[in-house]
Amino acid sequence: MADLQYGIACSHVPLIGVGADQNREDDPYFAPIFAGFDWTRQWIMKPENRPDAVILVFNDHASAFSQEIIPTFAIGCADEFQPADEGWGPRPVPVVKNHPELAWHVAENLIMDDFDMTIVNDMPVDHGLTVPLTVMFNKPDSWPCRVVPLMVNVVTYPVPSGERCWKLGESIRRAVDGFNEDLNVQIWGTGGMSHQLQGPRAGLINAEWDRKFLDDMTEDTDRLRKIPHIEYLRETGSEGIEMVMWLVMRGALDPQVKELHRHYHVPASNTALGHIVLENVQ
Amino acid sequence: MADLQYGIACSHVPLIGVGADQNREDDPYFAPIFAGFDWTRQWIMKPENRPDAVILVFNDHASAFSQEIIPTFAIGCADEFQPADEGWGPRPVPVVKNHPELAWHVAENLIMDDFDMTIVNDMPVDHGLTVPLTVMFNKPDSWPCRVVPLMVNVVTYPVPSGERCWKLGESIRRAVDGFNEDLNVQIWGTGGMSHQLQGPRAGLINAEWDRKFLDDMTEDTDRLRKIPHIEYLRETGSEGIEMVMWLVMRGALDPQVKELHRHYHVPASNTALGHIVLENVQ
Amino acid sequence: MNRRDTFFRQAEDIPGTTLFTSGKARQGYWINQFSMSLMKPENRKKWRADEKKYLEDWPMTAEQKDAVLARDYNRLLELGGNIYYLAKIFSTDGLSFVHAASAMTGMSVEDYKAMMMAGGRPVEGNRSIREGN
């Protein structure tokens, strides 16, 4: 049976992709950003940790989805997904290969569990999905695992509540646990932490709030899943709302988890970069 | 405040559109099909009954949505929707004007109520939506009311459960009740009744089952909302599953309703034509 | 067995019926995408001019292409076609759902129409392969 033991969260700042694509990892600006991923890059490629498939929870940034159609939750079920052209050509990263059997299995179980999923087969994937792959896996010729893309709308309001995202995670976990193939599955939540990209308040960072959020991934998830949208917006900037995607990840793990690694750095472009690796406590 | 007193259900067989578009209402084949809508056509245009807006629950038949993207529930929020070209040119019927304020209001409330809606602004509407307008309103130069299109996936499995559809209806009702404009709103559920369009079992009709379904719209909704998919498929043909859309309509009405009118006729093309008009009992 | 597997197992027990599940959706992806392309007048024109040539652009299997050219709808259902998508093919041929349904049931259009006028195919005997009811 499939097994889900680890959850990872990280910001997906476009500039980090630029830094990697231009081989500027050792620049003074980028060095402290990438340093925090060294541990994870080592850890994740050990045979006992390396995922066969990652369920990668991300949001589209007006790349695959225009205002013509705005799904709340979409799950990618096609065989593969191409990196999106976000205005300066697609990132020079490998094509993203799905695990379509797992993706469909999860989609089917979610719909039967009253999640009104949108199934998507044609979806260019933007930095929201490819930057996390880069920070974890560096620059391989092909990504070392399959990736099931799970897209959450955090752009057009209203976006799903933290509690709904948490429950989606729980339902994903039940689906993975019932997948009849020996498969090492990880779940990643991406986006955040505090940042605001728009208007006169752009540049807002709330390190104290972010650190408490990281702490409570292990210490007080009841608080986290009940954080109302208005708190994300006020305290963490308008784009801090992306942290609801961390809750999908956390909801898919066991009630008790252990923090294996953490990285927090300001700034990455306009954003507080956060990263955490969590393991189920048996 | 907006007021929702009436729910209507009807099949949306493409051939009925053809009959109307070719002015063949008096043909022996079509006469008994259209006769059953005479009552409703009279009733609905009386000033006290005429809706300002209809929330029209329908399914797309591979017209707006291809396999590229398959939303479970999509709500149309654009200003208008064009009739789709389903392979022989668009039906010669008026453009469908939305009530975008109501549509967005319902969409917002549904998402905040944990329905994972897809918002859609570009959606050609096929016979699933236009045939019901034709049978109720005949051939006006423009439709006499605004139409909020609510699309349900009943094509690619799994489709949402009857119970989920019922709850969607309940949530729609709460949203309409909270809409701050004097507006006479109706909800229509379309599709069904028993029919199968595919394979060696095509042509299946189960009049006894259908009649009980019509009866229980007023007499035993607890039974209806719990009908499992497999029962629709076995008893009413593979396309009978469309009746889950009637449950969205019924869920939006009061627990107690009165049947004002009913029409049941076999065949309309491959389908058992069903139609019912329901009123809340205060 | 979970709900999903139970449901799909039960659905397979219904005679003469193909559920459009994930397996079918994956297998028939390009049959269905090709079919939808016929919703555009310019594509219908190209298709009518040279069906084989039109199919060259679509990554379907030879078997799938043959079934399209032969209008073998039962075979197309087996190979992943969905009836609402396939409808674009027979609509382009100027045929209705009644024509396609007759063909799939192996009946003449006249016999099929007569069956429908007489109340349709009875459910009795058509519910379950296993139960024979």
Next chain:
Amino acid sequence: MNRRDTFFRQAEDIPGTTLFTSGKARQGYWINQFSMSLMKPENRKKWRADEKKYLEDWPMTAEQKDAVLARDYNRLLELGGNIYYLAKIFSTDGLSFVHAASAMTGMSVEDYKAMMMAGGRPVEGNRSIREGN
């Protein structure tokens, strides 16, 4: 007041922040659709060749078009633009989010970068217009 209205009311109380709500989405539909068109290289080429001419094809108001030509992003947010869509415009200009963000805050790029290096804009005093905290 229902949850929806309460939330939107509260969000309006956040200083210097525009929530991309239904009202904005409707108002800015064509700003955002135009912006997304710049994701295609052939469109970027046309746009660069003649911005005014490119805008002729889009049903935006004169005010919206002026704001696009002036790269007035705060105005565009007010008129219904969403920052992820507007990003296609400044990306096409070869500019980053940091450039656009500086412009929206009225700071020079250097000052804005220095603020970020020093830990970013503090939340203190930036939470609520009403509460002034």
